[in-house]
Amino acid sequence: MAIITAVRDAADPRLDDYRDLTTADRRPDRPGGRGLVIAEGVVVVRRLLDSPYPVRSLLGVPRRIEELSADLAHLDVPAYATDADTMATAVGFHLNRGVLAVADRAAPVDAAELARTARVLAVCEGVNDHENLGSLFRNAAALGVDGILLGPRCADPLYRRSVRVSMGHVLRVPFAHLDGPWPASLDRVREAGLTVAALTPSGEPISGAGLAGERVALLLGAEGPGLTAEALAAADVRVGIPMASGVDSLNVATAAAVAFHAVAPPVR
Amino acid sequence: MAIITAVRDAADPRLDDYRDLTTADRRPDRPGGRGLVIAEGVVVVRRLLDSPYPVRSLLGVPRRIEELSADLAHLDVPAYATDADTMATAVGFHLNRGVLAVADRAAPVDAAELARTARVLAVCEGVNDHENLGSLFRNAAALGVDGILLGPRCADPLYRRSVRVSMGHVLRVPFAHLDGPWPASLDRVREAGLTVAALTPSGEPISGAGLAGERVALLLGAEGPGLTAEALAAADVRVGIPMASGVDSLNVATAAAVAFHAVAPPVR
Numbered sequence: 001m002a003i004i005t006a007v008r009d010a011a012d013p014r015l016d017d018y019r020d021l022t023t024a025d026r027r028p029d030r031p032g033g034r035g036l037v038i039a040e041g042v043v044v045v046r047r048l049l050d051s052p053y054p055v056r057s058l059l060g061v062p063r064r065i066e067e068l069s070a071d072l073a074h075l076d077v078p079a080y081a082t083d084a085d086t087m088a089t090a091v092g093f094h095l096n097r098g099v100l101a102v103a104d105r106a107a108p109v110d111a112a113e114l115a116r117t118a119r120v121l122a123v124c125e126g127v128n129d130h131e132n133l134g135s136l137f138r139n140a141a142a143l144g145v146d147g148i149l150l151g152p153r154c155a156d157p158l159y160r161r162s163v164r165v166s167m168g169h170v171l172r173v174p175f176a177h178l179d180g181p182w183p184a185s186l187d188r189v190r191e192a193g194l195t196v197a198a199l200t201p202s203g204e205p206i207s208g209a210g211l212a213g214e215r216v217a218l219l220l221g222a223e224g225p226g227l228t229a230e231a232l233a234a235a236d237v238r239v240g241i242p243m244a245s246g247v248d249s250l251n252v253a254t255a256a257a258v259a260f261h262a263v264a265p266p267v268r
Numbered sequence: 269m270a271i272i273t274a275v276r277d278a279a280d281p282r283l284d285d286y287r288d289l290t291t292a293d294r295r296p297d298r299p300g301g302r303g304l305v306i307a308e309g310v311v312v313v314r315r316l317l318d319s320p321y322p323v324r325s326l327l328g329v330p331r332r333i334e335e336l337s338a339d340l341a342h343l344d345v346p347a348y349a350t351d352a353d354t355m356a357t358a359v360g361f362h363l364n365r366g367v368l369a370v371a372d373r374a375a376p377v378d379a380a381e382l383a384r385t386a387r388v389l390a391v392c393e394g395v396n397d398h399e400n401l402g403s404l405f406r407n408a409a410a411l412g413v414d415g416i417l418l419g420p421r422c423a424d425p426l427y428r429r430s431v432r433v434s435m436g437h438v439l440r441v442p443f444a445h446l447d448g449p450w451p452a453s454l455d456r457v458r459e460a461g462l463t464v465a466a467l468t469p470s471g472e473p474i475s476g477a478g479l480a481g482e483r484v485a486l487l488l489g490a491e492g493p494g495l496t497a498e499a500l501a502a503a504d505v506r507v508g509i510p511m512a513s514g515v516d517s518l519n520v521a522t523a524a525a526v527a528f529h530a531v532a533p534p535v536r
Contacts, residue, residue, distance in 0.1 A: 043516075139522060142515045167516055207529070241529060247410045248311075248435055254407060254525045257518065261475070261509060261526045 002058070002072035004065060007080045010089035014080060017102040018059050018090050024102075025160040035105055038160045039168060041097035042067050047168030049075060053103035059087060060099030068099070105158060111149055111176035115192035118146035119215050120264050123178065123189065123196070125231050126153040126222040127252060133157055134165030135253030136220070141169035143260035148175040149189065149217070151231075152182045183234035189217045196235045198227055199259050201249060203240030211239065211263045218259050223252040270326070270340035272333060275348045278357035282348060285370040286327050286358050292370075293428040303373055306428045307436060309365035310335050315436030317343060321371035327355060328367030336367070373426060379417055379444035383460035386414035387483050388532050391446065391457060391464070393499050394421040394490040395520060401425055402433030403521035404488070409437035411528035416443040417457065417485070419499075420450045451502035457485045464503045466495055467527050469517060471508030479507065479531045486527050491520040 007014060017024065017036060026033030036056075039048040042064055049055060049071045058065065058072075058079040065072075065079050072079060088094040115121060122145055127133050133155045140148060148157075155162060157170040178185045186196050194217040197209070219235055221227030226249070232238060241250065241258050249255065275282060285292065285304060294301030304324075307316040310332055317323060317339045326333065326340075326347040333340075333347050340347060356362040383389060390413055395401050401423045408416060416425075423430060425438040446453045454464050462485040465477070487503055489495030494517070500506060509518065509526050517523065 135519070135522075138516075139518060142511050142518050144510075144512050169515070241411075243410050244412050247437070248406075250407060250410050250525065251403070254403075254522050257522045258526055258529045261529070 002075050002077050002079045004079045004081055007082045008086065010086045014057070014078070015059060015090045017056055018100060019092065021091050021093075021160065025158065025163075027156055035158075037103040037105060037158050037171070038163065039101045039103070039171075040095060040099075040160070040164050042099060044164060044168035045099055045101040046071050047171050048101050048103055051103075051171040052106045053171055054106070055101055055103045058099065058101045059090070061087065064097075064099035109147070109174045109176040111178050112188050112192065114147045114149065114174055114176050115189045115194060115217070118194070120145045120260070121147050121149055121189070121194060121217040122256060122260070123149040123151060123186070123217050123219045124154050125151040125182070125219065125227055126225065127220060128153050128155050128222060130155045130159050130161040131165045132223060132252050134162035134170065135251075136256050137162070137166040137169045137173050137175075139253055139257040139260060141166075141173050143257060144264040145173065145260050148173055149178040150175060151178050151185070183231045186217075186219075186231075186234050190236065195237065197263075198232050198235035198238045199240065199255060200227055200232060200238050201240050201243060203238035205242050206239040206259055206262045209237060209239045211237075214263070216263045218256070218263065220252060220256055223249065270343050270345050270347045272347045272349055275350045276354065278354045282325070282346070283327060283358045285324055286368060287360065289359050289361075289428065293426065295424055303426075305371040305373060305426050305439070306431065307369045307371070307439075308363060308367075308428070308432050310367060312432060312436035313367055313369045314339050315439050316369050316371055319371075319439040320374045321439055322374070323369055323371045326367065326369045327358070329355065332365075332367035377415070377442045377444040379446050380456050380460065382415045382417065382442055382444050383457045383462060383485070386462070388413050388528070389415050389417055389457070389462060389485040390524060390528075391417040391419060391454070391485050391487045392422050393419040393450070393487065393495055394493065395488065396421050396423050396490060398423045398427050398429040399433045400491060400520050402430035402438065403519075404524050405430070405434040405437045405441050405443075407521055407525040407528060409434075409441050411525060412532040413441065413528050416441060417446040418443060419446050419453070451499045454485075454487075454499075454502050458504070463505065465531075466500050466503035466506045467508065467523060468495055468500060468506050469508050469511060471506035473510050474507040474527055474530045477505060477507045479505075482531070484531045486524070486531065488520060488524055491517065
């Protein structure tokens with residue numbers, strides 16, 4: 001049972017995790033980074049409470065903490081209740097979602113193990129925009145993708161903005177960093193039995209590529225530059241979404257959603 | 269040939285169209301609304317110059333106007349060149365895209381005529397978020413949708429934020445307001461020979477619904493509440509995107525993209 005404690009002073013040291021939120025979620029290897037995972041709003045906090053991430057505490061206005069009482073009933077984490085102004089003073093800016101939770105990072109997932117057990121994976125190269133990466137996780141969760149591998153130059157999915165845009169699904173969809181020389185590291189995915197399919201405008205139409213129902217790793221590049229030539233060459237097949245001429249490419253998370261739907265199994 | 273004029277005074281009356289940008293793009297029937305169409309950035313301004321919308325003028329820093337010189341060569345519109353600070357003073361806030369253009373609204377498109385000639389249409393009910401509506405236009409343009417009909421409670425696609433998020437595709441994809449009692453007005457779409465297919469989580473999987481290659485009007489509701497019961501009942505078929513359990517619905521523009529891909533013809 002979570003203990004709910006009223007806090008009236010923004011300087012209370014029990015709120016230290018919530019100070020300087022713009023750097024608290026940076027990885028510890030970055031300047032000012034502490035690597036904390038920060039969830040905002042009732043929906044995302046609920047998803048954090050239900051995740052493997054070790055929750056340190058909650059901070060919110062009484063009404064929002066009340067909304068979470070069923071989720072907190074079986075948990076042993078401190079919940080600090082305060083008013084919106086004290087919360088804004090501690091955090092450094094006004095948050096209109098009324099509740100935050102902070103967690104430590106969970107133990108990393110093993111990329112090879114994830115590839116071995118997944119039917120559909122996404123593999124990202126250079127997806128360095130936090131919102132795009134967050135949306136990609138949300139779409140992966142909705143469309144039955146089993147996990148996401150992060151290649152070089154990707155954003156941190158546990159950055160606060162990614163967590164928020166993903167609606168908390170970065171906390172549910174398993175992900176792992178695909179370390180080692182790129183794109184040779186894709187061999188580990190292929191050795192796990194997955195077909196590496198690069199999504200690129202010039203690829204053959206994905207819906208006719210015979211990938212539906214197969215074990216597939218969809219290789220996704222950044223919006224704009226797309227996949228590097230090296231990554232394209234390392235893929236087993238190159239597939240695309242037929243697009244009207246004269247139109248910029250789709251947003252990477254949107255393109256991913258179309259591709260996930262084309263290859264993922266119906267999941268109900 | 270556009271005439272490029274240097275402007276040094278933010279109070280210059282030739283910049284009046286650019287003042288109070290937060291209301292200039294509101295429809296004339298709204299408080300403060302003038303109904304101007306505002307394009308931001310080189311890509312979107314280029315799309316405006318190439319559209320049926322009557323351009324009134326451009327305002328930008330010399331480097332950005334220079335980038336547009338080929339597009340301006342055959343046009344007779346004034347282009348005002350100034351520095352970033354003068355621009356910010358006139359507009360009321362700092363714009364980092366460096367160039368703006370203003371146009372009047374084009375003559376409205378006839379909904380029945382659009383339905384008669386289209387192979388795939390989107391019909392929106394209550395899509396009242398400007399960014400979602402803009403993204404929906406971008407996805408429609410990319411995936412070969414011929415037009416968009418706006419039912420009740422939709423945002424204005426020509427609002428500045430919608431224009432920007434659409435990457436200017438609100439200026440290219442024809443759209444019309446579907447007036448009259450709702451959802452009886454859908455009969456006009458049906459009479460034009462289109463199958464009205466409502467997108468809803470409980471619908472049969474869209475990829476197996478036999479709509480690919482057919483003339484289809486995809487009925488889309490707002491993220492969250494979705495379509496009203498009346499709209500669902502008025503559709504010919506109800507189709508859905510198979511979704512993992514426990515996941516919130518996709519963003520409406522993302523769901524639309526998946527659906528467009530499932531029914532739109534390959535367009536190259």
